[in-house]
Amino acid sequence: MEDILAILPNPTKETAPFWEGCNRGELLLSTCEDCAQVFYYPRLYCPQCGSEKLGWRASAGRGSLYSFTHVGVSFYGPTWESQLPYTLVLVDLDEGPRMLSRLVGAGRDEAKIGDRLRLEFVEYKTQKLPYFSIE
Amino acid sequence: MPRVNDDAVIIGLGETAVGKLPGLTSVQIQAMAVHDALRSCGLSIRDVDGLINLDPYSFPNSMFAITLAEYLGLKPSFCETVDVGGTVTGMTMLQQAIWAIESGHCRTAVCVYGENALTGRPAGGHGFWLKNLMGGEEWEEPFGLQGMVSMYGLLAQRYFHDYGADEADLGAIAVSTREHALRNDNSIMKKPMTLEEHRASRMICSPLRLLDCSLVSDGGGALVLTSAANARRIGARMVRMRSFAMRMTHNTVSQMPNIEQLGMRDAGRDAYEAAGIGPEDLDMAQLHDAFTISALITIDALGFCEPGGAGDYIRSGATAPGGSCPVNTHGGLLSQAHIGGMLHLVEAVRQLRGEAGKRQVPNARLALVSGNGGIFSICGVSILERV
Numbered sequence: 412m413e414d415i416l417a418i419l420p421n422p423t424k425e426t427a428p429f430w431e432g433c434n435r436g437e438l439l440l441s442t443c444e445d446c447a448q449v450f451y452y453p454r455l456y457c458p459q460c461g462s463e464k465l466g467w468r469a470s471a472g473r474g475s476l477y478s479f480t481h482v483g484v485s486f487y488g489p490t491w492e493s494q495l496p497y498t499l500v501l502v503d504l505d506e507g508p509r510m511l512s513r514l515v516g517a518g519r520d521e522a523k524i525g526d527r528l529r530l531e532f533v534e535y536k537t538q539k540l541p542y543f544s545i546e
Numbered sequence: 547m548p549r550v551n552d553d554a555v556i557i558g559l560g561e562t563a564v565g566k567l568p569g570l571t572s573v574q575i576q577a578m579a580v581h582d583a584l585r586s587c588g589l590s591i592r593d594v595d596g597l598i599n600l601d602p603y604s605f606p607n608s609m610f611a612i613t614l615a616e617y618l619g620l621k622p623s624f625c626e627t628v629d630v631g632g633t634v635t636g637m638t639m640l641q642q643a644i645w646a647i648e649s650g651h652c653r654t655a656v657c658v659y660g661e662n663a664l665t666g667r668p669a670g671g672h673g674f675w676l677k678n679l680m681g682g683e684e685w686e687e688p689f690g691l692q693g694m695v696s697m698y699g700l701l702a703q704r705y706f707h708d709y710g711a712d713e714a715d716l717g718a719i720a721v722s723t724r725e726h727a728l729r730n731d732n733s734i735m736k737k738p739m740t741l742e743e744h745r746a747s748r749m750i751c752s753p754l755r756l757l758d759c760s761l762v763s764d765g766g767g768a769l770v771l772t773s774a775a776n777a778r779r780i781g782a783r784m785v786r787m788r789s790f791a792m793r794m795t796h797n798t799v800s801q802m803p804n805i806e807q808l809g810m811r812d813a814g815r816d817a818y819e820a821a822g823i824g825p826e827d828l829d830m831a832q833l834h835d836a837f838t839i840s841a842l843i844t845i846d847a848l849g850f851c852e853p854g855g856a857g858d859y860i861r862s863g864a865t866a867p868g869g870s871c872p873v874n875t876h877g878g879l880l881s882q883a884h885i886g887g888m889l890h891l892v893e894a895v896r897q898l899r900g901e902a903g904k905r906q907v908p909n910a911r912l913a914l915v916s917g918n919g920g921i922f923s924i925c926g927v928s929i930l931e932r933v
Contacts, residue, residue: 418687426684451800452685478707480699481752486692496752499689499696501704501800511800513689524707540688 415515416494417535418487428467429453433539438470438530440506451508470506472530474543477501477509479522502528502543516544550787550820554647555933556640557782558587558770559895562660564883565734567764572602572661573610573617579660579766580618587770587782589654596624596646596655596771598639600886604666614658624652630792631919633834633887634926635659636767637790640891643771644787653773659888660766667762682798694836695759697799697921699751702839706753708805709854713753716838717744718860719845719873720757720880723835725866727877729905734761735881758838763883767892774933784933785898788912791816792926799921809925810847810918817914817927818849825849828871828929829910830897832890834917835878844916845873848927867905875905887917891930898932 422430429452432439441450443457444464456463479500485491498514500522514522515533527546532539560583562575570578576599584590597620601610611627624646630638639657646652691697705711721741727733739757747756777784793809793816796802818824825848833848835841842856850871851859859865865873876882876893883889894913896902910932917926 417690420684420688422684452798478700478704480696480703480754481749482690482696482699483749483751486696494690497690499691499700499751501700501802509800509802511686511689511691511798524704538688542689 414493415533415535416491417540419536419538425455426453430538432467432469433532433541436532436539438472438541439467440470440504440508442466442468449506449508451504451510468506470504470530473546474502474504474528476522476524476526476528477503478524479514498522500528500543513542514544515542518545550641550644550789551648553774554644554771555774555777555784555786556769556771556895557777557784558583558589559892560584560586560768561732561889561892562766564732564763564765564885566665567662568665570662570764572605572666573614575660575662575764575766576614576658577618579658579768580656583656583658583768583770588780589770591618591620593654594620594656595622596643596652597622598626598628598642598655598657600629600635600639600659601627602661602663602666603886604661604663622652624655630926631917631924632836633890633915633917634792634919634924635886636888636891637915637917637926637928638792640769640771640787640928641790647771647773653776655771656768657771658766658768659886662764663884664762664764666764685798685800691799694921695754696751698837698839699754700799701802701805701843701921702753702837705805705839705843711842711854711857713745714741715842715857715860716753716758717741718857719835719838719841719865720744722860722865723874723878723880726872726875726905727881729867730877730882733877733882734763735877754837754839760836760879760884761881763885765883765885767885767888769891769895783899785895786931786933788929788931789817789820790926790928791820792924794924797920797923802921805843806853808843808847808922810844810916810922810927813925813927814848814916817929821929823912823929825871828912828914830872830875830894830907831914831916832875832894833873834887834890835874835880836884838880840918841873843922844918848914848916872907875902875907890915890917894930898930
């Protein structure tokens with residue numbers, strides 16, 4: 412595994428369960444109890460119907476690569492040069508939502524749109540981060 | 547369908563130098579653009595009772611229209627700051643000015659944007675310094691996303707996949723835009739560009755290279771509007787906004803829909819319909835080109851060609867100087883300067899007034915201006931017409 416650097420989130424009351432879920436090894440998606448919409452990222456109201464009756468559902472952690480970019484410059488100063496190039500991905504989760512993430516592991520350089528991806532948590536300091544690798 | 551009346555018209559334009567303007571603050575740059583615009587139509591600050599601006603991206607300021615009004619010595623009866631998104635902000639300022647004039651809130655309004663985005667950003671910064679400005683950081687930063695170019699890399703890679711496009715298509719618009727910039731003395735870029743130079747430039751966020759990126763710059767632009775009756779009284783040259791439409795679909799990149807569902811297509815259809823014209827009627831188009839891929843997607847969406855056909859359309863010569871619909875006749879954000887798209891509107895007005903000198907599009911009557919903020923998060927299209 413690469414030596415990962417990350418900017419850790421500052422969770423709010425509404426998003427803390429998501430990040431706590433990550434630390435338990437679960438990618439939690441928001442679900443609406445009224446219209447059954449599954450969505451990412453977590454919000455106080457369902458973006459489909461406006462309902463406040465929301466729950467959580469663990470993703471199976473599988474998805475398809477919608478797009479990717481290999482990042483060749485550091486936006487965080489010289490300390491991030493060690494990360495270059497790193498790979499950002501948009502993943503279409505099998506449950507429906509599209510999610511921005513980071514691709515890690517073998518075959519990253521040869522990533523292709525449509526590749527099947529698998530959730531892979533990477534721990535950085537106090538937080539496990541929901542990254543993906545090629546299945 | 548959005549409608550724009552023609553009771554208010556654009557009568558003046560202003561533009562500062564671009565590139566590095568060290569020692570100038572954003573409020574000073576905006577003041578310079580306002581005075582330049584007033585000079586162009588023979589008015590002074592004593593004639594201005596409406597002021598609309600956008601605050602600097604580099605250092606967001608609250609109540610920036612008030613800051614500028616005091617600096618200029620104005621006591622306007624209509625004064626506001628508008629922040630919608632790249633170039634759509636400028637169109638919205640014009641729409642606000644038109645409404646304010648038509649409803650009697652003011653008689654003569656100036657719309658202005660400018661800042662020291664290049665010399666004012668933190669040392670070592672890349673691109674516009676947008677940290678903590680757009681929301682969504684909690685779902686971006688932990689994954690390593692910062693700024694705009696990585697999002698556009700994701701969009702460009704998908705565009706390649708959907709349409710079989712490649713970097714030669716990106717290079718085509720970069721080269722066409724540079725040809726225009728060489729005809730504009732107020733451009734940062736002064737030398738021609740070849741496709742080979744484009745392909746050899748440094749990779750930033752694949753597939754986007756350095757020459758796919760716009761030029762962060764200091765500078766400002768402004769437009770003056772007044773009632774049509776007042777414009778006729780003072781004998782001003784008039785340009786009117788014939789239509790304007792916008793469409794918002796998302797903000798953060800994870801919420802971005804598929805390319806053909808981006809809002810540019812719908813905004814364009816509304817703007818064409820409201821103006822009663824189509825792309826074939828246009829004399830030029832000023833398209834928000836923060837990255838080369840932005841221009842390709844916009845050319846597809848606005849009906850200049852079939853989806854995915856932008857590269858071939860550009861290679862046909864249509865967008866170049868002397869083409870059937872020249873695109874970004876001032877050199878655009880890619881080769882003139884990125885002044886938030888305000889200079890796209892200034893250039894359209896300049897061309898429609900017949901004041902574009904060696905780059906004048908002959909007999910220009912209709913110009914389209916497009917914008918998008920974020921990652922095509924909000925799209926806007928306006929059609930301007932010589933009166």
